[in-house]
Amino acid sequence: MSQCCCGEKVRDEKLEKLQEVFKKYKNKKGALIPVLQEAQDIYGYLPEEVLKKIALELKVPLSKVYGVVTFYAQFHLKPRGRNIIRVCLGTACHVRGGAKIFEKLQEELQVEDGETTEDLKFTLESVACIGACGLAPVIMVNDDTHGRLTPDRIPEILAQYK
């Protein structure tokens, strides 16, 4: 039997937290969305095995759980990066070269729109106007806004989050 249990331990801790969430919402109406939100906070996304547990625990058909998860943009079925990069492709950013910024990020990170890097450091997403048009072209990394960008500044920005 293997002695190393680090990975297992992490998983167990998460499972314990999830059990706590189930306890908190036991027999409560309208629990599905808050339980999904808390489960996503614990796991970083919603793995299939977790969705199955939630369906079982809340006595809700798995199809309904999937229906909710796929309806709301806040839920994610795939792992997300530690850093979320949102590239604005709204009109103001588009006319000032937003697409070139996006291309540079795709090239640097080797991912497409909506994908996460293999090392789980970054998730890249294109978005519509983020309300900072005066700084176009703009990206957001987590809560930080980076504006008036040129493609050659991208490596230096990414380095801040590695």
Ligand code: FES
């Ligand atoms: S269009 Fe990019 S911030 Fe408004």
